[in-house]
Amino acid sequence: MHFLKLILRNTLRHKLRTGLTILGIIVAIVAFGLLRTVVDAWYSGAEGSSETRLVTRNAISLVFHLPIKYQDRIKKLRGVTEVTHASWFGGVYITEKNFFPQFAIDAKTYFDVYSEYIIPPKELTAFTTDRKGCVIGRKLADVYGLKIGDTVPIRGTIYPGTWKFNVRAIYDGAEAKTDTSQFFFHWDYLNESRKRVIARSARTTDWVGVYAINISEPSRASEISGEVDKLFKNSLAETRTETEKAFQLGFVSMTEAIVVAIRIVSYVVILIILAVMANTMAMTARERTSEYATLKALGFSHLFISGLIYGESMIIAFLGTLIGILLTFPVAAMFSAKVGTLFPVFGVSLETIYMQAIVALLIGITAAVIPAFRSAQVPIVEGLRSIG
Protein backbone atom coordinates (compact mmCIF):
# COMPACT_ATOMS: atom_id res chain seq x y z
CA MET A 1 0.00 0.00 0.00
CA HIS A 2 2.79 2.42 1.02
CA PHE A 3 4.78 1.25 -1.95
CA LEU A 4 1.95 2.20 -4.32
CA LYS A 5 1.36 5.45 -2.46
CA LEU A 6 5.01 6.39 -2.85
CA ILE A 7 4.95 5.50 -6.55
CA LEU A 8 1.78 7.47 -7.20
CA ARG A 9 2.97 10.54 -5.34
CA ASN A 10 6.34 10.39 -7.07
CA THR A 11 4.55 10.16 -10.41
CA LEU A 12 2.60 13.33 -9.66
CA ARG A 13 5.60 15.17 -8.27
CA HIS A 14 6.51 16.96 -11.49
CA LYS A 15 3.07 17.33 -12.97
CA LEU A 16 4.18 19.18 -16.10
CA ARG A 17 6.92 16.70 -16.93
CA THR A 18 4.72 13.70 -16.23
CA GLY A 19 1.87 15.31 -18.16
CA LEU A 20 4.04 16.02 -21.19
CA THR A 21 5.48 12.50 -21.14
CA ILE A 22 1.98 11.03 -20.95
CA LEU A 23 0.95 13.33 -23.80
CA GLY A 24 3.89 12.04 -25.83
CA ILE A 25 2.87 8.45 -25.17
CA ILE A 26 -0.73 9.23 -26.11
CA VAL A 27 0.38 10.71 -29.43
CA ALA A 28 2.70 7.76 -30.09
CA ILE A 29 0.08 5.16 -29.21
CA VAL A 30 -2.58 6.86 -31.33
CA ALA A 31 -0.12 7.20 -34.23
CA PHE A 32 0.94 3.57 -33.85
CA GLY A 33 -2.69 2.41 -33.70
CA LEU A 34 -3.67 4.51 -36.70
CA LEU A 35 -0.73 3.31 -38.80
CA ARG A 36 -1.44 -0.31 -37.87
CA THR A 37 -5.07 0.22 -38.83
CA VAL A 38 -3.98 1.61 -42.19
CA VAL A 39 -1.86 -1.51 -42.73
CA ASP A 40 -4.83 -3.67 -41.72
CA ALA A 41 -7.05 -1.74 -44.13
CA TRP A 42 -4.54 -2.43 -46.88
CA TYR A 43 -4.95 -6.14 -46.27
CA SER A 44 -8.69 -5.99 -45.63
CA GLY A 45 -9.51 -7.23 -49.13
CA ALA A 46 -7.42 -10.34 -48.64
CA GLU A 47 -8.65 -10.83 -45.10
CA GLY A 48 -12.27 -10.55 -46.21
CA SER A 49 -11.84 -13.03 -49.06
CA SER A 50 -13.64 -16.35 -49.16
CA GLU A 51 -11.93 -19.73 -49.05
CA THR A 52 -14.43 -21.18 -51.46
CA ARG A 53 -13.91 -18.59 -54.15
CA LEU A 54 -11.47 -18.58 -57.04
CA VAL A 55 -10.70 -15.74 -59.39
CA THR A 56 -9.83 -16.26 -63.04
CA ARG A 57 -8.19 -13.50 -65.01
CA ASN A 58 -6.29 -13.14 -68.25
CA ALA A 59 -2.91 -14.89 -67.92
CA ILE A 60 -1.06 -11.97 -69.49
CA SER A 61 -2.41 -9.21 -67.28
CA LEU A 62 -5.50 -7.98 -65.57
CA VAL A 63 -5.65 -5.27 -68.20
CA PHE A 64 -6.62 -7.84 -70.78
CA HIS A 65 -10.13 -9.27 -70.65
CA LEU A 66 -11.67 -12.71 -71.10
CA PRO A 67 -14.49 -13.82 -73.44
CA ILE A 68 -17.94 -14.06 -71.89
CA LYS A 69 -18.32 -17.55 -73.36
CA TYR A 70 -15.82 -18.91 -70.79
CA GLN A 71 -18.49 -18.62 -68.09
CA ASP A 72 -20.51 -21.67 -69.21
CA ARG A 73 -17.43 -23.81 -69.77
CA ILE A 74 -16.06 -23.08 -66.30
CA LYS A 75 -19.43 -23.81 -64.72
CA LYS A 76 -19.40 -27.33 -66.14
CA LEU A 77 -16.27 -28.31 -64.18
CA ARG A 78 -16.74 -30.73 -61.29
CA GLY A 79 -16.71 -28.94 -57.95
CA VAL A 80 -17.74 -25.57 -59.40
CA THR A 81 -21.08 -24.47 -57.94
CA GLU A 82 -21.47 -21.03 -59.52
CA VAL A 83 -19.58 -18.69 -61.83
CA THR A 84 -20.03 -14.98 -62.19
CA HIS A 85 -18.04 -12.17 -63.68
CA ALA A 86 -17.10 -8.58 -62.98
CA SER A 87 -15.47 -5.88 -65.08
CA TRP A 88 -13.70 -2.82 -63.78
CA PHE A 89 -15.41 0.36 -64.94
CA GLY A 90 -13.07 2.98 -63.50
CA GLY A 91 -15.44 5.94 -63.58
CA VAL A 92 -15.45 9.21 -61.68
CA TYR A 93 -18.31 10.38 -59.49
CA ILE A 94 -18.37 14.20 -59.66
CA THR A 95 -14.60 14.60 -58.95
CA GLU A 96 -11.56 12.35 -58.93
CA LYS A 97 -11.40 12.65 -55.14
CA ASN A 98 -14.56 10.60 -54.82
CA PHE A 99 -12.87 7.31 -55.44
CA PHE A 100 -14.80 4.07 -55.14
CA PRO A 101 -14.68 0.90 -57.23
CA GLN A 102 -17.37 0.37 -59.85
CA PHE A 103 -17.93 -3.02 -61.41
CA ALA A 104 -20.10 -4.13 -64.28
CA ILE A 105 -21.45 -7.46 -63.08
CA ASP A 106 -23.59 -10.39 -64.09
CA ALA A 107 -26.72 -9.39 -62.19
CA LYS A 108 -28.18 -12.89 -62.26
CA THR A 109 -25.27 -14.66 -60.57
CA TYR A 110 -23.07 -12.10 -58.84
CA PHE A 111 -24.85 -11.92 -55.51
CA ASP A 112 -25.16 -15.72 -55.37
CA VAL A 113 -21.37 -15.97 -55.53
CA TYR A 114 -20.83 -12.98 -53.20
CA SER A 115 -23.32 -14.03 -50.58
CA GLU A 116 -21.67 -11.76 -47.98
CA TYR A 117 -23.34 -8.79 -49.68
CA ILE A 118 -26.74 -8.71 -48.04
CA ILE A 119 -29.50 -7.16 -50.17
CA PRO A 120 -33.21 -7.09 -49.31
CA PRO A 121 -35.02 -9.33 -51.88
CA LYS A 122 -37.30 -6.51 -53.09
CA GLU A 123 -34.33 -4.25 -53.78
CA LEU A 124 -32.48 -7.05 -55.54
CA THR A 125 -35.51 -7.63 -57.80
CA ALA A 126 -35.70 -3.90 -58.46
CA PHE A 127 -32.04 -3.96 -59.49
CA THR A 128 -32.24 -7.00 -61.74
CA THR A 129 -35.26 -5.63 -63.57
CA ASP A 130 -33.77 -2.19 -64.20
CA ARG A 131 -31.10 -2.26 -66.88
CA LYS A 132 -29.70 1.06 -65.64
CA GLY A 133 -30.01 0.05 -62.04
CA CYS A 134 -27.12 -0.14 -59.65
CA VAL A 135 -26.36 -1.61 -56.24
CA ILE A 136 -24.25 0.41 -53.83
CA GLY A 137 -22.66 -0.47 -50.52
CA ARG A 138 -23.89 0.99 -47.25
CA LYS A 139 -20.65 2.91 -46.66
CA LEU A 140 -20.89 4.45 -50.11
CA ALA A 141 -24.49 5.47 -49.46
CA ASP A 142 -23.53 7.01 -46.13
CA VAL A 143 -20.45 8.86 -47.40
CA TYR A 144 -22.18 10.41 -50.43
CA GLY A 145 -25.69 10.62 -48.99
CA LEU A 146 -27.11 8.34 -51.69
CA LYS A 147 -30.46 6.63 -51.32
CA ILE A 148 -32.77 4.32 -53.24
CA GLY A 149 -34.19 6.07 -56.31
CA ASP A 150 -31.29 8.51 -56.71
CA THR A 151 -29.61 8.86 -60.07
CA VAL A 152 -25.84 8.59 -59.96
CA PRO A 153 -23.87 10.04 -62.86
CA ILE A 154 -20.51 8.39 -63.42
CA ARG A 155 -18.05 9.81 -65.91
CA GLY A 156 -16.26 6.99 -67.68
CA THR A 157 -12.48 7.10 -67.93
CA ILE A 158 -12.15 3.78 -69.73
CA TYR A 159 -15.59 3.81 -71.33
CA PRO A 160 -16.24 7.36 -72.57
CA GLY A 161 -19.31 9.41 -71.71
CA THR A 162 -21.36 10.08 -68.63
CA TRP A 163 -23.25 7.02 -67.49
CA LYS A 164 -26.35 7.48 -65.40
CA PHE A 165 -27.38 4.80 -62.97
CA ASN A 166 -30.45 4.45 -60.76
CA VAL A 167 -29.81 3.33 -57.20
CA ARG A 168 -32.06 0.29 -56.83
CA ALA A 169 -30.45 -1.48 -53.91
CA ILE A 170 -28.11 -0.85 -51.00
CA TYR A 171 -26.18 -3.81 -49.69
CA ASP A 172 -24.85 -4.41 -46.18
CA GLY A 173 -21.92 -6.59 -45.24
CA ALA A 174 -22.43 -9.93 -43.54
CA GLU A 175 -19.38 -9.12 -41.41
CA ALA A 176 -17.61 -5.98 -40.24
CA LYS A 177 -14.71 -6.74 -42.58
CA THR A 178 -16.99 -6.92 -45.65
CA ASP A 179 -16.31 -4.12 -48.11
CA THR A 180 -19.42 -1.95 -48.43
CA SER A 181 -17.90 0.77 -50.54
CA GLN A 182 -18.49 -0.79 -53.96
CA PHE A 183 -20.77 0.11 -56.82
CA PHE A 184 -22.28 -2.57 -59.07
CA PHE A 185 -24.28 -2.24 -62.25
CA HIS A 186 -25.39 -4.45 -65.15
CA TRP A 187 -22.64 -5.74 -67.41
CA ASP A 188 -25.33 -6.12 -70.06
CA TYR A 189 -25.88 -2.34 -69.97
CA LEU A 190 -22.19 -1.67 -70.46
CA ASN A 191 -21.75 -4.33 -73.11
CA GLU A 192 -24.73 -3.29 -75.20
CA SER A 193 -23.83 0.38 -74.96
CA ARG A 194 -20.38 -0.49 -76.19
CA LYS A 195 -21.84 -2.50 -79.02
CA ARG A 196 -23.87 0.48 -80.13
CA VAL A 197 -20.90 2.82 -80.00
CA ILE A 198 -18.33 0.53 -81.53
CA ALA A 199 -20.30 -1.56 -83.95
CA ARG A 200 -18.95 -4.98 -84.82
CA SER A 201 -15.83 -4.57 -82.77
CA ALA A 202 -15.53 -8.04 -81.48
CA ARG A 203 -12.41 -7.28 -79.42
CA THR A 204 -14.10 -4.76 -77.13
CA THR A 205 -17.51 -6.29 -76.57
CA ASP A 206 -18.66 -9.56 -75.04
CA TRP A 207 -15.57 -9.59 -72.87
CA VAL A 208 -15.36 -9.47 -69.09
CA GLY A 209 -12.67 -8.54 -66.58
CA VAL A 210 -12.52 -11.51 -64.26
CA TYR A 211 -14.53 -14.56 -63.36
CA ALA A 212 -15.34 -15.36 -59.75
CA ILE A 213 -15.89 -19.06 -59.20
CA ASN A 214 -17.60 -20.63 -56.23
CA ILE A 215 -16.32 -24.10 -55.39
CA SER A 216 -17.82 -26.72 -53.13
CA GLU A 217 -14.60 -27.81 -51.40
CA PRO A 218 -11.82 -25.37 -50.43
CA SER A 219 -9.37 -28.28 -50.37
CA ARG A 220 -9.79 -28.65 -54.13
CA ALA A 221 -8.99 -25.00 -54.87
CA SER A 222 -5.61 -25.73 -56.38
CA GLU A 223 -6.90 -28.66 -58.43
CA ILE A 224 -9.87 -26.73 -59.84
CA SER A 225 -7.67 -23.70 -60.57
CA GLY A 226 -5.47 -25.98 -62.67
CA GLU A 227 -8.46 -27.42 -64.46
CA VAL A 228 -9.82 -23.98 -65.35
CA ASP A 229 -6.50 -22.83 -66.75
CA LYS A 230 -6.12 -26.12 -68.64
CA LEU A 231 -9.48 -25.51 -70.32
CA PHE A 232 -8.20 -22.38 -72.01
CA LYS A 233 -4.62 -23.42 -72.64
CA ASN A 234 -3.42 -22.30 -76.10
CA SER A 235 -6.58 -20.23 -76.60
CA LEU A 236 -6.74 -16.57 -77.58
CA ALA A 237 -7.07 -15.59 -73.97
CA GLU A 238 -5.27 -17.96 -71.66
CA THR A 239 -6.30 -17.75 -68.02
CA ARG A 240 -4.69 -17.59 -64.64
CA THR A 241 -6.81 -18.88 -61.78
CA GLU A 242 -6.02 -18.50 -58.10
CA THR A 243 -7.79 -18.25 -54.79
CA GLU A 244 -9.47 -14.96 -54.07
CA LYS A 245 -7.02 -14.35 -51.24
CA ALA A 246 -4.01 -14.84 -53.51
CA PHE A 247 -5.65 -12.56 -56.07
CA GLN A 248 -6.18 -9.83 -53.46
CA LEU A 249 -2.66 -10.23 -52.07
CA GLY A 250 -1.38 -9.73 -55.60
CA PHE A 251 -2.82 -6.21 -55.47
CA VAL A 252 -1.29 -5.61 -52.03
CA SER A 253 2.12 -6.76 -53.24
CA MET A 254 2.06 -4.06 -55.91
CA THR A 255 2.08 -1.47 -53.12
CA GLU A 256 4.11 -3.46 -50.63
CA ALA A 257 6.81 -0.80 -50.36
CA ILE A 258 4.22 1.63 -49.00
CA VAL A 259 2.99 -0.93 -46.48
CA VAL A 260 6.55 -1.64 -45.37
CA ALA A 261 7.22 2.09 -45.03
CA ILE A 262 4.10 2.56 -42.91
CA ARG A 263 5.12 -0.37 -40.71
CA ILE A 264 8.62 1.06 -40.24
CA VAL A 265 7.22 4.49 -39.38
CA SER A 266 4.90 2.90 -36.79
CA TYR A 267 7.90 1.29 -35.07
CA VAL A 268 10.01 4.45 -35.34
CA VAL A 269 7.25 6.36 -33.53
CA ILE A 270 7.48 3.84 -30.71
CA LEU A 271 11.28 4.06 -30.60
CA ILE A 272 11.09 7.85 -30.34
CA ILE A 273 8.64 7.77 -27.45
CA LEU A 274 10.71 5.06 -25.80
CA ALA A 275 13.70 7.42 -25.88
CA VAL A 276 11.59 10.27 -24.47
CA MET A 277 10.23 8.05 -21.73
CA ALA A 278 13.69 6.67 -20.89
CA ASN A 279 14.97 10.24 -20.64
CA THR A 280 12.13 11.18 -18.30
CA MET A 281 12.83 8.20 -16.06
CA ALA A 282 16.58 8.85 -16.12
CA MET A 283 16.01 12.48 -15.06
CA THR A 284 13.58 11.39 -12.38
CA ALA A 285 15.92 8.78 -10.96
CA ARG A 286 18.90 11.13 -11.05
CA GLU A 287 17.00 13.80 -9.16
CA ARG A 288 16.02 11.32 -6.48
CA THR A 289 19.42 9.70 -6.00
CA SER A 290 19.68 11.14 -2.49
CA GLU A 291 16.19 9.89 -1.56
CA TYR A 292 16.91 6.41 -2.85
CA ALA A 293 20.17 6.41 -0.89
CA THR A 294 18.26 7.41 2.24
CA LEU A 295 15.79 4.60 1.72
CA LYS A 296 18.66 2.16 1.26
CA ALA A 297 20.33 3.48 4.42
CA LEU A 298 17.08 2.88 6.30
CA GLY A 299 17.22 -0.76 5.19
CA PHE A 300 15.11 -0.83 2.04
CA SER A 301 16.45 -3.22 -0.57
CA HIS A 302 17.73 -2.55 -4.07
CA LEU A 303 14.63 -4.34 -5.29
CA PHE A 304 12.41 -1.82 -3.52
CA ILE A 305 14.26 1.08 -5.15
CA SER A 306 14.04 -0.58 -8.56
CA GLY A 307 10.36 -1.24 -7.92
CA LEU A 308 9.72 2.45 -7.29
CA ILE A 309 11.28 3.37 -10.62
CA TYR A 310 9.63 0.55 -12.59
CA GLY A 311 6.32 1.34 -10.92
CA GLU A 312 6.46 5.00 -11.86
CA SER A 313 7.46 4.17 -15.40
CA MET A 314 4.63 1.65 -15.72
CA ILE A 315 2.04 4.08 -14.37
CA ILE A 316 3.07 6.77 -16.86
CA ALA A 317 3.09 4.24 -19.70
CA PHE A 318 -0.26 2.79 -18.57
CA LEU A 319 -2.00 6.16 -18.36
CA GLY A 320 -0.63 7.26 -21.73
CA THR A 321 -1.60 3.99 -23.34
CA LEU A 322 -5.08 3.85 -21.85
CA ILE A 323 -5.90 7.33 -23.09
CA GLY A 324 -4.08 6.61 -26.37
CA ILE A 325 -6.11 3.45 -27.02
CA LEU A 326 -9.36 5.21 -26.20
CA LEU A 327 -8.47 8.08 -28.51
CA THR A 328 -7.46 5.74 -31.34
CA PHE A 329 -11.12 4.98 -32.07
CA PRO A 330 -12.35 8.54 -32.67
CA VAL A 331 -9.12 9.46 -34.47
CA ALA A 332 -9.47 6.40 -36.75
CA ALA A 333 -13.11 7.32 -37.37
CA MET A 334 -12.10 10.86 -38.30
CA PHE A 335 -9.34 9.55 -40.55
CA SER A 336 -11.77 7.14 -42.19
CA ALA A 337 -14.28 9.94 -42.79
CA LYS A 338 -11.53 12.11 -44.24
CA VAL A 339 -10.31 9.51 -46.73
CA GLY A 340 -13.85 8.55 -47.67
CA THR A 341 -14.02 5.24 -49.52
CA LEU A 342 -10.30 4.99 -50.22
CA PHE A 343 -10.10 2.28 -47.55
CA PRO A 344 -13.20 0.09 -47.92
CA VAL A 345 -12.80 -1.43 -44.46
CA PHE A 346 -11.21 0.81 -41.85
CA GLY A 347 -11.60 -0.14 -38.23
CA VAL A 348 -9.33 -0.54 -35.21
CA SER A 349 -8.91 -4.27 -34.71
CA LEU A 350 -8.58 -6.11 -31.42
CA GLU A 351 -5.13 -7.18 -32.56
CA THR A 352 -4.09 -3.53 -32.90
CA ILE A 353 -5.28 -2.81 -29.35
CA TYR A 354 -3.30 -5.80 -28.07
CA MET A 355 -0.24 -4.52 -29.91
CA GLN A 356 -0.69 -1.05 -28.42
CA ALA A 357 -0.91 -2.60 -24.95
CA ILE A 358 2.18 -4.75 -25.53
CA VAL A 359 4.09 -1.75 -26.87
CA ALA A 360 3.09 0.23 -23.74
CA LEU A 361 4.28 -2.58 -21.50
CA LEU A 362 7.60 -2.68 -23.35
CA ILE A 363 7.96 1.12 -23.13
CA GLY A 364 7.20 1.07 -19.40
CA ILE A 365 9.68 -1.68 -18.65
CA THR A 366 12.45 -0.71 -21.07
CA ALA A 367 12.46 2.97 -20.09
CA ALA A 368 13.07 2.01 -16.47
CA VAL A 369 15.78 -0.60 -16.98
CA ILE A 370 18.85 1.65 -16.95
CA PRO A 371 17.64 4.20 -14.34
CA ALA A 372 16.54 1.36 -12.04
CA PHE A 373 19.81 -0.49 -12.45
CA ARG A 374 21.89 2.64 -11.87
CA SER A 375 19.87 3.75 -8.85
CA ALA A 376 20.16 0.35 -7.27
CA GLN A 377 23.90 0.27 -7.88
CA VAL A 378 24.81 3.76 -6.60
CA PRO A 379 26.63 3.33 -3.27
CA ILE A 380 24.65 4.80 -0.36
CA VAL A 381 27.43 7.17 0.65
CA GLU A 382 27.71 8.51 -2.87
CA GLY A 383 23.93 8.78 -3.17
CA LEU A 384 23.61 10.73 0.07
CA ARG A 385 26.16 13.23 -1.20
CA SER A 386 24.25 13.92 -4.39
CA ILE A 387 22.05 16.98 -4.67
CA GLY A 388 18.57 16.33 -6.03
Place this chain on the structure above:
Amino acid sequence: MGNSSEAIVHIKHLTKSYRRGEQTVPVLTDITFDIPTGEFIALMGPSGSGKSTLLNLIAGIDKPDSGILKVGGTDIALLSEGELADWRAANIGFIFQFYNLMPVLTAFENVELPLLLTPLSFKERQERVELALVMVGLSDRMEHYPSELSGGQQQRVAIARAFISDPVILVADEPTGDLDRTSAEEILAILDRLNKEMEKTIIMVTHDPHAAKTAHLIRHLEKGELDVEN
Protein backbone atom coordinates in the same frame (compact mmCIF):
# COMPACT_ATOMS: atom_id res chain seq x y z
CA MET B 1 23.41 -5.94 21.37
CA GLY B 2 25.58 -5.64 24.44
CA ASN B 3 24.92 -3.99 27.76
CA SER B 4 26.32 -0.69 29.02
CA SER B 5 29.51 -2.25 30.40
CA GLU B 6 30.57 -3.56 26.98
CA ALA B 7 31.75 -1.71 23.90
CA ILE B 8 28.95 -1.52 21.41
CA VAL B 9 31.41 -0.44 18.73
CA HIS B 10 34.79 -2.14 18.56
CA ILE B 11 37.23 -0.80 15.98
CA LYS B 12 40.77 -2.09 15.51
CA HIS B 13 43.36 -1.06 12.91
CA LEU B 14 40.63 0.23 10.63
CA THR B 15 41.70 1.75 7.33
CA LYS B 16 39.73 3.25 4.51
CA SER B 17 40.79 4.92 1.33
CA TYR B 18 39.05 6.15 -1.81
CA ARG B 19 40.14 5.95 -5.37
CA ARG B 20 40.18 9.21 -7.26
CA GLY B 21 41.05 8.32 -10.83
CA GLU B 22 44.39 6.55 -10.72
CA GLN B 23 45.14 7.88 -7.24
CA THR B 24 44.35 6.21 -3.93
CA VAL B 25 43.51 8.74 -1.25
CA PRO B 26 43.76 7.44 2.33
CA VAL B 27 40.90 8.70 4.50
CA LEU B 28 41.26 6.68 7.71
CA THR B 29 44.57 5.25 8.86
CA ASP B 30 44.86 2.59 11.51
CA ILE B 31 41.91 3.67 13.65
CA THR B 32 41.50 1.78 16.89
CA PHE B 33 38.93 2.66 19.50
CA ASP B 34 35.81 1.42 21.27
CA ILE B 35 32.50 3.10 21.97
CA PRO B 36 30.79 1.88 25.13
CA THR B 37 27.11 1.03 25.04
CA GLY B 38 24.90 3.97 25.92
CA GLU B 39 27.61 6.51 25.15
CA PHE B 40 26.96 9.88 23.51
CA ILE B 41 30.10 10.59 21.52
CA ALA B 42 30.96 13.53 19.30
CA LEU B 43 33.40 13.09 16.45
CA MET B 44 35.05 16.36 15.54
CA GLY B 45 37.63 17.43 13.08
CA PRO B 46 38.24 19.64 10.07
CA SER B 47 36.69 18.95 6.67
CA GLY B 48 38.27 15.91 5.04
CA SER B 49 39.53 14.52 8.35
CA GLY B 50 37.49 11.36 7.83
CA LYS B 51 34.89 11.77 10.57
CA SER B 52 31.89 11.25 8.27
CA THR B 53 33.62 8.28 6.68
CA LEU B 54 34.13 6.75 10.11
CA LEU B 55 30.47 7.38 10.92
CA ASN B 56 29.39 5.77 7.64
CA LEU B 57 31.53 2.72 8.35
CA ILE B 58 30.02 2.30 11.83
CA ALA B 59 26.53 2.76 10.38
CA GLY B 60 27.15 0.05 7.79
CA ILE B 61 26.64 2.20 4.70
CA ASP B 62 30.28 1.94 3.68
CA LYS B 63 32.88 -0.82 3.96
CA PRO B 64 36.42 -0.60 5.35
CA ASP B 65 39.50 -1.64 3.38
CA SER B 66 40.97 -3.52 6.33
CA GLY B 67 40.75 -3.87 10.07
CA ILE B 68 38.10 -5.05 12.46
CA LEU B 69 34.75 -3.29 12.73
CA LYS B 70 32.34 -4.92 15.14
CA VAL B 71 29.07 -3.25 16.01
CA GLY B 72 27.00 -4.94 18.67
CA GLY B 73 29.25 -7.95 18.36
CA THR B 74 28.65 -8.33 14.61
CA ASP B 75 31.57 -7.97 12.24
CA ILE B 76 29.61 -5.88 9.76
CA ALA B 77 32.45 -5.83 7.23
CA LEU B 78 31.66 -9.48 6.58
CA LEU B 79 27.96 -8.95 5.84
CA SER B 80 26.57 -9.01 2.33
CA GLU B 81 24.63 -6.03 0.94
CA GLY B 82 21.31 -7.67 1.76
CA GLU B 83 22.39 -8.68 5.25
CA LEU B 84 23.74 -5.19 5.87
CA ALA B 85 20.41 -3.65 4.83
CA ASP B 86 18.56 -5.86 7.32
CA TRP B 87 21.17 -5.15 9.97
CA ARG B 88 20.87 -1.38 9.50
CA ALA B 89 17.08 -1.54 9.63
CA ALA B 90 17.27 -3.31 12.99
CA ASN B 91 20.21 -1.57 14.64
CA ILE B 92 20.88 1.90 13.24
CA GLY B 93 18.92 5.12 13.29
CA PHE B 94 20.09 7.82 10.88
CA ILE B 95 19.99 11.59 11.39
CA PHE B 96 21.33 13.61 8.47
CA GLN B 97 22.40 17.23 8.21
CA PHE B 98 19.76 17.98 5.56
CA TYR B 99 17.11 15.75 7.18
CA ASN B 100 16.68 13.55 4.07
CA LEU B 101 12.94 13.25 4.44
CA MET B 102 10.80 11.97 1.58
CA PRO B 103 9.17 15.15 0.23
CA VAL B 104 6.08 13.30 -1.00
CA LEU B 105 5.33 11.78 2.40
CA THR B 106 3.81 13.50 5.41
CA ALA B 107 5.63 13.74 8.74
CA PHE B 108 3.64 10.73 9.93
CA GLU B 109 4.48 8.68 6.82
CA ASN B 110 8.16 9.63 6.97
CA VAL B 111 8.42 8.45 10.56
CA GLU B 112 6.49 5.31 9.67
CA LEU B 113 8.93 4.35 6.89
CA PRO B 114 11.38 2.21 8.95
CA LEU B 115 8.44 0.36 10.51
CA LEU B 116 7.36 -0.86 7.08
CA LEU B 117 10.33 -3.21 7.28
CA THR B 118 8.97 -4.76 10.47
CA PRO B 119 6.04 -7.16 10.89
CA LEU B 120 4.05 -4.61 12.92
CA SER B 121 0.37 -4.06 12.04
CA PHE B 122 -0.88 -0.69 10.88
CA LYS B 123 -2.45 -0.02 14.28
CA GLU B 124 0.80 -0.82 16.08
CA ARG B 125 2.72 1.36 13.67
CA GLN B 126 0.23 4.18 14.10
CA GLU B 127 0.56 4.08 17.90
CA ARG B 128 4.35 4.12 17.73
CA VAL B 129 4.54 6.91 15.18
CA GLU B 130 2.13 9.10 17.11
CA LEU B 131 4.12 8.53 20.31
CA ALA B 132 7.41 9.33 18.55
CA LEU B 133 6.01 12.54 17.09
CA VAL B 134 4.67 13.54 20.50
CA MET B 135 8.14 12.93 21.95
CA VAL B 136 9.73 15.32 19.46
CA GLY B 137 6.95 17.86 19.97
CA LEU B 138 5.28 17.50 16.60
CA SER B 139 1.94 15.96 17.47
CA ASP B 140 0.19 18.81 15.68
CA ARG B 141 2.26 18.46 12.51
CA MET B 142 1.66 14.80 11.67
CA GLU B 143 -0.11 15.42 8.36
CA HIS B 144 2.27 18.14 7.24
CA TYR B 145 4.64 17.57 4.37
CA PRO B 146 8.35 18.42 4.84
CA SER B 147 7.96 21.53 2.69
CA GLU B 148 5.38 22.78 5.19
CA LEU B 149 7.77 22.44 8.14
CA SER B 150 10.70 24.57 9.33
CA GLY B 151 14.23 23.17 9.29
CA GLY B 152 14.11 22.43 13.02
CA GLN B 153 10.76 20.68 12.65
CA GLN B 154 12.04 18.62 9.74
CA GLN B 155 15.05 17.55 11.77
CA ARG B 156 12.74 16.54 14.61
CA VAL B 157 10.77 14.39 12.15
CA ALA B 158 14.06 12.87 11.05
CA ILE B 159 14.98 12.13 14.68
CA ALA B 160 11.59 10.47 15.24
CA ARG B 161 12.22 8.40 12.13
CA ALA B 162 15.66 7.47 13.47
CA PHE B 163 14.48 6.05 16.78
CA ILE B 164 11.02 4.76 15.76
CA SER B 165 12.26 1.20 15.19
CA ASP B 166 14.12 1.28 18.51
CA PRO B 167 17.67 0.92 17.18
CA VAL B 168 20.55 0.63 19.62
CA ILE B 169 22.71 3.22 17.87
CA LEU B 170 21.78 6.61 16.47
CA VAL B 171 24.24 8.09 14.01
CA ALA B 172 23.96 11.83 13.43
CA ASP B 173 25.96 13.56 10.74
CA GLU B 174 26.04 17.29 11.49
CA PRO B 175 22.46 17.22 12.85
CA THR B 176 22.54 20.93 13.70
CA GLY B 177 24.65 22.04 10.74
CA ASP B 178 21.73 23.51 8.82
CA LEU B 179 19.83 24.99 11.77
CA ASP B 180 19.68 28.27 13.66
CA ARG B 181 20.87 28.36 17.24
CA THR B 182 17.41 27.90 18.82
CA SER B 183 16.49 24.95 16.63
CA ALA B 184 19.93 23.46 17.17
CA GLU B 185 19.44 23.65 20.91
CA GLU B 186 16.09 21.86 20.60
CA ILE B 187 17.65 19.09 18.51
CA LEU B 188 20.55 18.65 20.92
CA ALA B 189 18.12 18.51 23.84
CA ILE B 190 16.15 15.77 22.12
CA LEU B 191 19.34 13.81 21.42
CA ASP B 192 20.38 14.22 25.02
CA ARG B 193 17.02 12.88 26.18
CA LEU B 194 17.25 9.93 23.80
CA ASN B 195 20.65 9.13 25.28
CA LYS B 196 19.69 9.57 28.89
CA GLU B 197 16.11 8.36 28.98
CA MET B 198 16.08 5.74 26.23
CA GLU B 199 19.74 4.76 26.64
CA LYS B 200 20.53 5.11 22.98
CA THR B 201 24.14 5.11 21.95
CA ILE B 202 24.62 8.26 19.91
CA ILE B 203 27.52 8.93 17.59
CA MET B 204 27.44 12.49 16.32
CA VAL B 205 29.70 14.11 13.77
CA THR B 206 29.85 17.87 14.19
CA HIS B 207 31.91 20.93 13.45
CA ASP B 208 30.20 22.88 16.17
CA PRO B 209 32.08 22.85 19.54
CA HIS B 210 28.88 23.98 21.25
CA ALA B 211 26.97 21.00 19.86
CA ALA B 212 29.85 18.70 20.77
CA LYS B 213 29.55 19.76 24.40
CA THR B 214 26.19 17.95 24.59
CA ALA B 215 28.10 14.70 24.07
CA HIS B 216 29.79 12.98 26.96
CA LEU B 217 32.85 12.09 24.97
CA ILE B 218 34.53 14.04 22.21
CA ARG B 219 37.04 12.50 19.83
CA HIS B 220 39.00 14.38 17.25
CA LEU B 221 40.04 13.15 13.87
CA GLU B 222 42.92 14.80 12.05
CA LYS B 223 44.01 13.62 8.62
CA GLY B 224 42.46 10.24 9.16
CA GLU B 225 44.01 9.65 12.54
CA LEU B 226 42.26 9.67 15.86
CA ASP B 227 43.15 11.84 18.81
CA VAL B 228 41.58 11.67 22.25
CA GLU B 229 39.95 14.54 24.09
CA ASN B 230 37.33 14.80 26.79
